[in-house]
Amino acid sequence: MPAIVLVGAQWGDEGKGKATDALGAHVDYVVKFNGGNNAGHTVVVGGEKYALHLLPSGILTPGCIPVISNGVVIDLSVLFDEIEGLTARGVDCSTLLVSSNAHLIASYHRTVDKVTERFLGKRRIGTTGRGIGPAYADKINRVGVRVQDLFDENILRQKVEGALEQKNHLLAKVYNRRKIAVEEVVEELLSYTDRLRPLVRDTSLELSRALDRGDMVLFEAGQATMLDVDHGTYPFVTSSSATAAGACTGSGVPPNRVDRVLAVVKAYTTRVGEGPFPTELTDEAGDQLREAGGEFGTTTGRPRRCGWYDAPISRYAARINGVTDFVLTKLDVLTGLERIPVCVAYDIDGVRHDELPMTQSEFHHARPVYEHLDGWQEDISGCRTLDDLPKAAQVYVKALEEMAGKPISAIGVGPGREQTVVVRDLV
Numbered sequence: 001m002p003a004i005v006l007v008g009a010q011w012g013d014e015g016k017g018k019a020t021d022a023l024g025a026h027v028d029y030v031v032k033f034n035g036g037n038n039a040g041h042t043v044v045v046g047g048e049k050y051a052l053h054l055l056p057s058g059i060l061t062p063g064c065i066p067v068i069s070n071g072v073v074i075d076l077s078v079l080f081d082e083i084e085g086l087t088a089r090g091v092d093c094s095t096l097l098v099s100s101n102a103h104l105i106a107s108y109h110r111t112v113d114k115v116t117e118r119f120l121g122k123r124r125i126g127t128t129g130r131g132i133g134p135a136y137a138d139k140i141n142r143v144g145v146r147v148q149d150l151f152d153e154n155i156l157r158q159k160v161e162g163a164l165e166q167k168n169h170l171l172a173k174v175y176n177r178r179k180i181a182v183e184e185v186v187e188e189l190l191s192y193t194d195r196l197r198p199l200v201r202d203t204s205l206e207l208s209r210a211l212d213r214g215d216m217v218l219f220e221a222g223q224a225t226m227l228d229v230d231h232g233t234y235p236f237v238t239s240s241s242a243t244a245a246g247a248c249t250g251s252g253v254p255p256n257r258v259d260r261v262l263a264v265v266k267a268y269t270t271r272v273g274e275g276p277f278p279t280e281l282t283d284e285a286g287d288q289l290r291e292a293g294g295e296f297g298t299t300t301g302r303p304r305r306c307g308w309y310d311a312p313i314s315r316y317a318a319r320i321n322g323v324t325d326f327v328l329t330k331l332d333v334l335t336g337l338e339r340i341p342v343c344v345a346y347d348i349d350g351v352r353h354d355e356l357p358m359t360q361s362e363f364h365h366a367r368p369v370y371e372h373l374d375g376w377q378e379d380i381s382g383c384r385t386l387d388d389l390p391k392a393a394q395v396y397v398k399a400l401e402e403m404a405g406k407p408i409s410a411i412g413v414g415p416g417r418e419q420t421v422v423v424r425d426l427v
């Protein structure tokens with residue numbers, strides 16, 4: 001049985017839960033390997049809507065073991081709130097595994113996230129304000145606090161002291177904020193120790209053994225390709241590796257164990273936060289997509305910026321991630337349009353670019369070159385096979401597939417689990 005990596009092809013919120021659902025009962029483990037509670041999955045099961053921020057969506061699949069691996073940054077208050085909320089609704093969270101090497105988000109990370117965004121003014125990133133960037137910065141600066149530190153109070157205190165030393169100077173002297181007391185942080189973190197202990201494992205070893213046994217492991221990326229810290233629209237990105245390779249560093253499972261890479265791509269494009277977005281619609285058409293698609297952030301509630309499908313981005317995602325299959329989501333949102341524009345290339349200062357340009361400055365200047373495809377008027381939410389789709393919708397899907405250069409193996413036609421056109425098996 002394979003290890004599969006699931007990534008977002010655009011700027012996030014493509015609907016990865018759909019692909020997890022399409023894999024369904026085959027999956028033994030679902031691993032979250034990057035990001036933290038900046039993510040937001042909305043999963044609809046049996047008419048019930050679940051908004052997950054930190055827990056992998058596999059938590060909703062009975063028999064599937066959810067794993068938070070080393071590449072994640074964990075806000076423990078959010079983790080236990082989410083576990084309690086789901087448990088109250090009858091979801092079994094007892095099998096969750098958490099890596100001892102994962103880093104923790106503490107209150108000072110959230111504070112630093114917010115004050116730096118405010119300080120950046122016009123140059124702000126538009127972060128979720130959850131402390132993600134500052135927690136990863138501490139990790140790279142080697143002043144991070146990890147899950148395992150909770151099991152040694154002296155070490156924990158030393159680490160928190162180390163982390164706060166510079167930050168308190170910065171908070172007080174640059175940002176005019178109050179200093180954060182070491183004991184306050186230590187006490188808060190220690191209050192989670194007993195609840196966390198039974199969940200903590202060497203998750204790299206667990207996953208390696210699971211693969212040896214022939215179990216199927218799904219690595220589910222948070223955020224998406226264009227938000228990856230290396231391969232996205234830097235600096236308007238998140239602070240982690242959201243592309244397929246991140247599944248390996250973020251979990252301790254090597255690249256030669258990964259068999260397939262699925263990329264989820266929306267039938268149009270959205271992004272939250274700042275940064276370039278060539279096909280963005282700032283007019284009524286954008287408002288219509290936002291309303292029809294319910295495009296408001298799961299985590300922050302912010303209205304998402306909306307635009308047409310961007311084929312060079314899908315091609316880029318296919319290449320960077322080594323995509324084997326695409327899962328197209330929200331095709332039903334386009335129902336009712338006369339003609340559907342699709343960006344096939346960019347015009348940058350009068351020159352046509354079929355691929356993403358080399359520099360950010362060029363990308364900021366990119367104007368979409370559109371082809372217009374016929375729309376369809378029929379309700380497609382009940383379609384379950386490719387042949388059920390109206391001819392124009394089939395042509396739209398085929399065109400997207402050809403432009404991205406990889407097969408579209410499943411198509412979302414509504415928010416429900418079962419509202420999926422399965423073109424070919426994903427496993």
Ligand code: IMP
Binds near residue numbers: 126129
């Ligand atoms: P951060 O991840 O909170 O540092 O925010 C950095 C950028 O990534 C901002 O533009 C966020 O809006 C964006 N971002 C973070 N998480 C998500 C997500 O799950 N979906 C879409 N955008 C996200």
